[in-house]
Amino acid sequence: MSAEPKHGGVNGQAPFRVLPKISDDDRPFWTGGERGQLLLPRCKNCNRWHSPPAPLCPHCLSKALAFVPLSGRGKVYSFTINVQAWNPTFEHPYVIAVIELEEQSDLRLVSNIYGCSPESVEIGMPVSVFFEAFEDVWLPLFRPLVEEGGSDE
Amino acid sequence: MSERAEQTVVVSGAAQSQIGRRLMRGELELTLEACLAAIDDAGLSRDEIDGLASYPGKMGGPAGFSGPGTPTVQDSLRLQLNWHRAGPEGAAQYAPIIDAVAAVAAGYARHVLVYRTVTEASAQKGGRSGIGLDGGGGGVPRMDGELGQMLPFGAFSASNWVAWHCQRYMHEYRLSREQLAQISLNARRNAALNDQAIYRDALTLEDYLSARMISTPLCLLDCDVPADGATAFVISAADYASEMKQPVIRFEAVGSALHDRPSWFQRGDLTSMAATDAARHLWSRTSLKPQDVDVAQLYDGFSWLTVMWLEALGFCEKGGAGAFIEGGEKIARDGVLPLNTGGGQLSGGRLHGFGLLYEAVLQLRGQAGKRQVGSDPRVAIAAAGGGPLAGAVLLARQ
Ligand SMILES: [Zn+2]
Numbered sequence: 001m002s003a004e005p006k007h008g009g010v011n012g013q014a015p016f017r018v019l020p021k022i023s024d025d026d027r028p029f030w031t032g033g034e035r036g037q038l039l040l041p042r043c044k045n046c047n048r049w050h051s052p053p054a055p056l057c058p059h060c061l062s063k064a065l066a067f068v069p070l071s072g073r074g075k076v077y078s079f080t081i082n083v084q085a086w087n088p089t090f091e092h093p094y095v096i097a098v099i100e101l102e103e104q105s106d107l108r109l110v111s112n113i114y115g116c117s118p119e120s121v122e123i124g125m126p127v128s129v130f131f132e133a134f135e136d137v138w139l140p141l142f143r144p145l146v147e148e149g150g151s152d153e
Numbered sequence: 154m155s156e157r158a159e160q161t162v163v164v165s166g167a168a169q170s171q172i173g174r175r176l177m178r179g180e181l182e183l184t185l186e187a188c189l190a191a192i193d194d195a196g197l198s199r200d201e202i203d204g205l206a207s208y209p210g211k212m213g214g215p216a217g218f219s220g221p222g223t224p225t226v227q228d229s230l231r232l233q234l235n236w237h238r239a240g241p242e243g244a245a246q247y248a249p250i251i252d253a254v255a256a257v258a259a260g261y262a263r264h265v266l267v268y269r270t271v272t273e274a275s276a277q278k279g280g281r282s283g284i285g286l287d288g289g290g291g292g293v294p295r296m297d298g299e300l301g302q303m304l305p306f307g308a309f310s311a312s313n314w315v316a317w318h319c320q321r322y323m324h325e326y327r328l329s330r331e332q333l334a335q336i337s338l339n340a341r342r343n344a345a346l347n348d349q350a351i352y353r354d355a356l357t358l359e360d361y362l363s364a365r366m367i368s369t370p371l372c373l374l375d376c377d378v379p380a381d382g383a384t385a386f387v388i389s390a391a392d393y394a395s396e397m398k399q400p401v402i403r404f405e406a407v408g409s410a411l412h413d414r415p416s417w418f419q420r421g422d423l424t425s426m427a428a429t430d431a432a433r434h435l436w437s438r439t440s441l442k443p444q445d446v447d448v449a450q451l452y453d454g455f456s457w458l459t460v461m462w463l464e465a466l467g468f469c470e471k472g473g474a475g476a477f478i479e480g481g482e483k484i485a486r487d488g489v490l491p492l493n494t495g496g497g498q499l500s501g502g503r504l505h506g507f508g509l510l511y512e513a514v515l516q517l518r519g520q521a522g523k524r525q526v527g528s529d530p531r532v533a534i535a536a537a538g539g540g541p542l543a544g545a546v547l548l549a550r551q
Contacts, residue, residue: 008307015307016293017304017305017306017307018293018295018296018304018305018309019295019296019301019305020295020296020297020301020302020305021294021295021296021297021301022295023297051419052302077321077423078317078318078320078321078324078423079317079320080313080316080317080320080368080369080370080371081366081368081369082307082308082313082316082367082368083365083366083367083368083369084310084312084366084367084368086307086309086310087307087309090307093366094307096306096307096308096313096317096368097317098317098321098418098423106419106421108418108419109302110302110303110306110308110418111306112306112307123320123321123324134305137305139305139306141306
């Protein structure tokens with residue numbers, strides 16, 4: 001698991017990442033990556049997703065929620081290339097993006113995009129999730145989407 | 154229109170401490186310097202102050218950010234308070250101002266002292282900092298709330314959060330870096346006439362375009378400068394106006410609304426911010442219109458925030474700010490909307506919205522010295538905050 005070098009660090013070292021404080025409400029979101037799953041709560045009453053995870057559906061206030069895997073695909077809603085070395089364990093520059101997940105237009109995450117040059121990132125670019133573990137947290141990171149099966153739609 | 158609560162309340166006193174870079178003076182000393190000067194400016198004694206408010210109150214977080222808490226200030230001046238508040242939540246840096254207006258209108262207090270103190274320049278020494286770093290080793294606490302959703306991905310700084318708004322805006326509307334630069338260049342031209350401003354040397358478009366990037370599309374000159382200093386106001390019941398020695402500046406309206414999601418990345422439209430909600434709220438509470446404003450002091454912790462406030466407050470149409478600020482003529486001191494006339498935070502120093510409100514009061518009083526707007530301004534707006542934080546106040550000379 002940890003044999004794979006982590007993205008975003010300097011000299012092959014993992015970057016030092018400030019980690020989220022996991023709560024009972026959002027544990028599946030931060031740990032689903034261990035099974036390769038991007039999980040967010042979906043409401044059984046109104047069928048809508050929400051983020052961040054909360055004990056009630058913010059759309060219809062139902063408690064009938066279940067964490068359901070998402071496709072992990074989305075698009076870059078916006079981004080910035082961070083140049084300033086706030087944290088020298090990160091390789092600079094790096095891309096911080098607001099990702100809009102394909103299941104629902106208001107379902108957004110902040111993440112990084114690896115696997116391409118920062119300068120090639122643009123708004124609307126399709127991306128897909130992958131995960132890296134830091135302590136007990138599986139952070140969802142993104143890379144440019146590679147279309148499978150030759151579909152070039 | 155029946156009289157709004159705001160219109161029963163005035164700014165009776167306003168003052169600042171010494172302002173500068175790395176003054177290496179204590180935050181309480183600076184605070185008391187500003188507070189006592191504001192009380193004196195109001196023609197009051199400390200025995201008459203019965204309310205106290207601040208933002209954000211004593212808290213952890215970046216060094217030099219919070220200033221002293223209200224209990225410390227109360228005790229230092231032995232104030233007898235009927236009403237007091239401080240906290241980091243609410244309508245951005247102006248929450249204590251807006252709350253003080255309500256407290257005075259409600260009769261909880263008659264004269265409220267409101268202050269904001271920063272000593273970030275002395276605390277940081279090595280330039281701008283992000284949140285929760287301090288060496289990048291172990292021992293950094295885990296983050297909850299929205300910071301826990303942003304910091305793991307290296308979004309350490311508000312510059313990152315503002316940058317992705319600006320990027321989206323530039324994608325949807327026309328705003329060039331040359332246009333955006335006008336916010337910084339205008340601030341510097343005004344700062345040159347303000348002895349309290351931190352950066353007063355001439356700044357050119359070439360300087361701006363060659364400044365190093367911080368977080369695209371924002372460069373160093375899109376970011377304000379950490380400062381040391383305290384700003385204080387006395388906010389009083391309007392019936393005190395007849396006893397005031399200073400020109401009477403009345404509150405016309407406040408805006409504190411937050412209707413969309415309280416987030417740096419979840420708002421439906423990231424080309425806007427909570428400012429849009431607060432601005433709509435403000436204009437719903439007055440018969441005045443944007444074209445009635447004679448001078449505007451709009452938050453410029455990052456240059457794009459000023460662009461965002463210009464549109465939120467209706468000084469130009471949505472998407473039209475780039476054209477509005479192009480060339481800088483409209484926002485100059487002799488333009489249709491004199492903007493950030495004291496140098497703002499970009500050149501004047503990050504007094505966290507309170508410096509902008511102080512400048513608004515000076516301009517309405519006609520006390521802005523060399524940088525006084527010549528058109529005898531009678532209505533001023535001051536707005537503070539970015540992202541999910543927004544508060545605005547409209548002031549009018551009686
Ligand atoms: Zn629901």
